[in-house]
Amino acid sequence: MTFKELHLVEPILKALDDQGYTTPTPIQEQSIPILLRGKDLLGCAQTGTGKTAAFSIPILQNIFLDKERNIRNRKVKALIVTPTRELAIQIYDNFEAYAKYTNIKSTVIFGGVKQGKQTDALRRGVDVLVATPGRLLDLISQGFITLRDIDYLVLDEADQMLDMGFIHDIKKIIAKLPVRRQSLFFSATMPPAIVKLSRQILGEFDTVTIKPKQATAERVEQAIYFVNKRNKIKLLKHLILTKEVSSTLVFSRTKHGADKIVKLLRRDEIYAEAIHGNKSQNARQRALSNFKKGKTTVLVATDIAARGIDVSDLELVVNYDLPNVPETYVHRIGRTGRASASGEAVSFCNMEERAFLKSIQRLIR
Ligand code: AMP
Numbered sequence: 001m002t003f004k005e006l007h008l009v010e011p012i013l014k015a016l017d018d019q020g021y022t023t024p025t026p027i028q029e030q031s032i033p034i035l036l037r038g039k040d041l042l043g044c045a046q047t048g049t050g051k052t053a054a055f056s057i058p059i060l061q062n063i064f065l066d067k068e069r070n071i072r073n074r075k076v077k078a079l080i081v082t083p084t085r086e087l088a089i090q091i092y093d094n095f096e097a098y099a100k101y102t103n104i105k106s107t108v109i110f111g112g113v114k115q116g117k118q119t120d121a122l123r124r125g126v127d128v129l130v131a132t133p134g135r136l137l138d139l140i141s142q143g144f145i146t147l148r149d150i151d152y153l154v155l156d157e158a159d160q161m162l163d164m165g166f167i168h169d170i171k172k173i174i175a176k177l178p179v180r181r182q183s184l185f186f187s188a189t190m191p192p193a194i195v196k197l198s199r200q201i202l203g204e205f206d207t208v209t210i211k212p213k214q215a216t217a218e219r220v221e222q223a224i225y226f227v228n229k230r231n232k233i234k235l236l237k238h239l240i241l242t243k244e245v246s247s248t249l250v251f252s253r254t255k256h257g258a259d260k261i262v263k264l265l266r267r268d269e270i271y272a273e274a275i276h277g278n279k280s281q282n283a284r285q286r287a288l289s290n291f292k293k294g295k296t297t298v299l300v301a302t303d304i305a306a307r308g309i310d311v312s313d314l315e316l317v318v319n320y321d322l323p324n325v326p327e328t329y330v331h332r333i334g335r336t337g338r339a340s341a342s343g344e345a346v347s348f349c350n351m352e353e354r355a356f357l358k359s360i361q362r363l364i365r
Contacts, residue, residue: 006032009061011101016057019097025050030208032058038182040205042198046188047087047157048334049210052094055080055184059152060095062182063127064102066151071103074125075149081131081173082156083164085110085281086288086309091156092130104128111135112281119144133161133169140176147176155201158187159194159327164304167197174201189327220317220333221344224357229350232320233264239346240270240298245315247291250300251332253321258300261320265298272298275305303328309335319347322356326363 003016003024016022024032027049034041035058045051059078063069069077082088092108099106106128107121115135122129122144129136129145139145155161161170183205185198227235240248252258255276265272273287273296288309291299301309303323317336323329329347336343349357 001029007036008032008057009064011064012057012061012098015098015100018100021053025054027051027208027210028054028057031055034206034208035059035182035184036061038062040182040202041184042202042205042207043184043186043210044188044190044207045186045210046331046334051186051210052091053098055154055156055186056091056094057098059128059154060099060102060104062152063104069127074105074127076126076129076145076147077149078128078152078154079131079136079147079150079177080129080154080156081133081136081161081170083132083161083166084304085112085132086284086305087157088130088132095128095130099128106130109135109139110281111138115139133166133173137169137172147173148178150177150181152182152184153177153201154184154186156186158185158197159189159191160304162193162197170197188331220336222333223344223346225346225348227348227350232348232350233261235348236261236318236320237265237268237270239316239318240265243316245344246294246297247314248298248316248318249306249309249314249335250298250318250320251306251323252300252302253323255302257321258302261300265300270298271296272300274300275309276302277305279305303332306332306335315343317343317345319345322347322349322353322360324356326356326359329360330364 001024002022003013006024027043027045031041031043031054035055043051063077080091082091088108088110092106095106105126107126108130109118110132111134119139183202185201187194225235250261252261255278258274258276262272262274273290275284275287284305287299290296314336317333319332333345336345
């Protein structure tokens, strides 16, 4: 299967070609035809599956083919709501890349920074708006945005949004949308609260499920080290120095823990940086960009902060702490072995974490 066979328009095919993408990933192959037909979609998939392109490409194509669109007076036609700034920026970058040869304009808004640049872009007019929930509601209440003309809604990483306490914001946003619209709902996990929320948002929908098993079993080589808490840092240093990989992402359960790991690595001249919610937006962006450019080879992150990390050739993921939610393990190791590359994930497990290991093993069989 090629992108051409998915009946995409020439400008989008050309942009995909520029990206070097020829074959759609499974979620793209399944979702794009559904979305081009105008149907609602429930997508059960994590990042790393190519899901951003799976929704951005058909939305762009539908907007592109919309004969009533007036580029002198642009209205926000597509709204993508996502939990973190990092993810929002990443989705926006995707839209920009695939829209390169169309005249469709996108912008991204998120909190934690001054709003001036964001409202300037909105004033100039956009077709696609990528947003985190808080800033979106804020700018709506200030009158910079109306959701009256939305034809396409995407709720991305819904489970994470609920975990982060965005449920009321989401409900407020939904209430402002036109009833007639195409809705897309993505979540890596489908606990009951998520299923309920999806029913409130979607009309008649098709479901696409990309099993996490694929990401874990097929592409990522996994290993576990039984190690006591005290020795974890020594083991980490040893692995970083002996494996000689150029990019390592280390997961820590807590922000404090992440800072501590960075401090101890630096003591041995391993240049690491941390990203987590206590860091300013600028510091997070800088750390991420240093990591992507290869200036830092080790990035230490908490789960929430890591959601938006998209590094194409991430070689090693280290679970310094085992997550207590087994799905989180799948998320984490999905950071390596992305669409084309293959990767490696090692986990450290101490006595107290044995129970977490059991539930992970049950999940991924
Ligand atoms: P996502 O799940 O959207 O975060 O995408 C994961 C990664 O796969 C990103 O780095 C994308 O740029 C890349 N990607 C998406 N679609 C394709 C494709 N069809 N072929 C190769 N790489 C892709």
